[in-house]
Amino acid sequence: MRPFQSILCIPALLCCTFFCLGQSKEIDSLQELLNSASDTVKVNLIRKKGILLRAFDKDKAIHFLSESVEEAKEIGYLEGEIKGLYSLGLTHGMTGSYAESLDYLNKCLVLATKHGDHERINFIYNSMGIVYKRIGNYPKSQNYYLKRIKLIDSLNLDQDISSPYLNLGVLYSLMGNHEKATESYEMALNVFKGNESERAWLKNVVLSNLAEIDFENKDYEAALDKFLKTSAYYEKQNTNIELCAQYSNIGNCYTQLKKWSLANDYYQKALNLAEQLSIKQEIATAQYRLADLMFRQKKFNEALDYSTKSLLTLDSLSSYLLKRDGHEMAYKIHEAIGRPNEAIYHLKQTMAYGDSLLNETKIKEIQNLQIQHDVYQKDKEIKEGELQMALLNTKVSQNSKRLVYTTIIAALSLLSASLLYFLFLGKKKSNEALLDKNKLISHQNEVIESMNVELEKRMLRAQMNPHFIFNSLNSIKHLVNSNDKENALKYLSKFSKLLRQVLESSVNVNLVLKDEIELLKIYVELEALRFDHSFTYSFHVDETLDLYQNEIPMLLVQPYIENAIVHGLMPKEGQKNLKITFMDRNDLVECTIEDNGVGFNPRTDEGKEKKISRGMSITEKRISALKKFSDQELIKIENLNNGKETGTRVTIIIPKDQQTSDKDKASA
Structure with missing residues (x-):
């Protein structure tokens, strides 16, 4: 997670309780107003109640928002219907129902376009860009962000255009296109029209994201320079939550530059702030990094102390990734100081959390594919509805023409040949429309079949890894039972390397031959070691x-x-x-x-x-x-x-x- 994304999450958690209490009182006062409201006022109050209920009960929120849309339809209040559909789309998007979210946003977009509500269209494009980014469809997300920029530019809307450029920068970073991400961040700064205080905040958000890109590109000096500037800004603003993340990033840069003393100073600052704020995940992360820093300097006793503290902090957290990394660090430390029993214990814990993390990743991957399939089905239903409406309009038009033709034939028999010719043309167009529809359905069926094949291959791949790991663990068990400690430790070390390669490649169904052959070589080497060459x-x-x-x-x-x-x-x-x-x-x-x-x-x-x-x-x-x-x-x-x-x-x-x-x- 990027720094500016993480710092937005923590304050939200800290003030969630107070926010919910305030909303509860506001909902009670809205109910009193609803008892005497009517017409458009009633529609707006029902919608507002639904929006406030998002934090408490999704089902109730959707019920009231749907009621506001129906009430708006009954009295012909188009603006209220548009706002209700938009709120339904946002509610589903916030709760992970992305297919339903896109369905309501598309309906809202149709009405807003007919009504000429360009401001609402701008919001819809932004929301659709966010939804498609969350389900991993980056090209469509990019398309809607660009549509939003084009809309604001073409109509000269009184809205801040820096926001879509900032979103595009984050999107390009996720896609690994650092050059375009940098261009988008710079554009966000160039087009910003807010006051100096807001510009300073945006500048430091952009600077932090650019520092992340430098760090990924291993330009640690450039990343360090940017992180130091952002930390100076947050120190002046006295925003400790953001400052904690920046201190940690600075420590990472100094670690890569092998400036151990400075790295230790900033990790300690990050740890102190995290303890003051009682943010356990940041505390565990800072302790882990200090353990890694001491291990790099071969200060094994201090490294062991920080590693133990980090694992104790992680006991109350549910992150498989942090626990896997924490036990892996403990394994390396115990192995370095010659404690094989403790090393084996932490290695087993590393593998156990690694398996849990792998399963969690697979489940999320399958869920993401299912969400994309649901979104595809919704898009398909919308297109089929449009085709059916077009076909119905064509049939209505044909019936009207037939009536006119019949009347003309009865009155003017001399024109019968011409009327039959036009009727033939109408039937030909209808057949062509039906043929196009059949082709579209066939293409969609092929796409669905290909998605099913991909899912089947991934499920078989997910079954294969546990079997492979089970066999390798049997080999380790064999050496341990044989009291062959030296070969057991060698085997564990090589197996750890092999397991890491397998885990790093686990998101792919296929591997290039180069990587597959390397995996096989390590496996055979392990088997040779197991059977004493x-x-x-x-x-x-x-x-x-x-x-x-x-x-x-x-x-x-x-x-x-x-x-x-x-x-x-x-x-x-x-x-x-x-x-x-x-x-x-x-x-x-x-x-x-x-x-x-x-x-x-x-x-x-x-x-x-x-x-x-x-x-x-x-x-x-x-x-x-x-x-x-x-x-x-x-x-x-x-x-x-x-x-x-x-x-x-x-x-x-x-x-x-x-x-x-x-x-x-x-x-x-």
């Missing part, structure tokens, strides 16, 4: 294969490598070899896993087919999902038992075209 392995990658352009489903190959090691090589006596090859086959990527293990006997293995492991079952489903991109057999298992030679070869065919298709569908 009792087998040798090698990776061979075709030089013509583009490792950065081509993608494959993440961890698709891993279960077959696991089978080759555990069921092929480990039961064998003597030399054990594993060979993994990636080859370029025109439109396909061919992966071969070959071992010289015990192989398999089709007769003796028939009974085992009924007991397919969960990991292989999931992998088979993932491979089945790829069959729609190729008519070839995608998996082939060969027994290499021939005289003295033994072993198994598994060949996996992965279509290249499916990556392109997925991206195209996503962009559509």
Whole structure:
């Protein structure tokens, strides 16, 4: 979260209780006025009551706002109907019902456009930009912010145009376009028309956001210069909440610049302010950063002290991310000072919170996809309604024409041929309209099908990671039970690195070949360590294969490598070899896993087919999902038992075209 966003949230929480008490009294006084009100006054009072109820009861708020819209329709009060629809849109947006929010905002936009209410249209564009940003549809969000700027410019409305430019800057930062974000922030300052006090506030908000961009670009000197300026401003304004965030940011800059003493000073300032304000999350964050700072300087006792304090503070919070990072820091400290038992405990906690964070991320991702689907359905319903209205108008027009034609034919038989010709043209237009509608529906069905396919792939991917982590933890358990402490710690260290890579890549269904091969190498290295390097392995990658352009489903190959090691090589006596090859086959990527293990006997293995492991079952489903991109057999298992030679070869065919298709569908 950016500094100016976070500082807006904390004051709101501090004064929420007083605000709600004030609103409760105002609602009671409104009810007394409603008992004697009528017409437009009654509509406005009902709407105001609904707005005040947002903080208490969403359902009641929506009930009163809907009532104000119906009352306005009955008396023909168009302005009241527009304001009621807008308030309904805002209420749904504030409570996360984004599909309903866009539905009401679109209805409000239609009426406001007919009424020529440009000021309300401006507000609607801003609200729609915010809603689309929250559901992750950045292009549409950008479009509505730009529409708002164009509207204010073209009609010379008496409104501050710096606000949409500031929103655009935040949006471009989220999209990773720092150049455009910087341009938008500068435009916000250039067009601002408020007083000097408001300009100073806006200038420091923009400066703080620009400092964030510098920090992301690793220009720490530039970021530090800006943060120091904003902190000086907040010190003069005596706004401790904002100042706490700025001190923390300054400490981060000094840490990256390896100016330990200055970093410590500002982290201590941030901690002191957070304790004064009783903001537990900021307290835990400051303690964590001080622990990290001491660890970087190899002051392990002080680092351990801050780390322990941070974990105690985090006990009362629910942030998986902060708890995962806190335990990871504790793990590194205990490992550095030679406390393996404590290190293993904190590593397990790190992995546990990491799994929780991963699941939480997956749930939010699926919820976000569902929200986008709901918004799409609402847009589809609106378009279908418009098409039906157009079709109805066409039919009404045709009926009118038929009546006129019939009258003319009865009166003037000489004009019958001309009337029939015009009737034919009308039917042709109707058929073309119906054909266009069918094409539109077919296209929408294809889009929905592609979204369903994407959801299915992500669910299978989400199932695959827990299975992979479970198998790795079994390996750690094996080493610990074997009392092999040295290899156990080595395994834990490598597994931590592997787990981090898996978690960092978990938002993607596919990985580029380069990253996938790196993951597989780490996995095989871990298995070799687990089995005391009792087998040798090698990776061979075709030089013509583009490792950065081509993608494959993440961890698709891993279960077959696991089978080759555990069921092929480990039961064998003597030399054990594993060979993994990636080859370029025109439109396909061919992966071969070959071992010289015990192989398999089709007769003796028939009974085992009924007991397919969960990991292989999931992998088979993932491979089945790829069959729609190729008519070839995608998996082939060969027994290499021939005289003295033994072993198994598994060949996996992965279509290249499916990556392109997925991206195209996503962009559509």
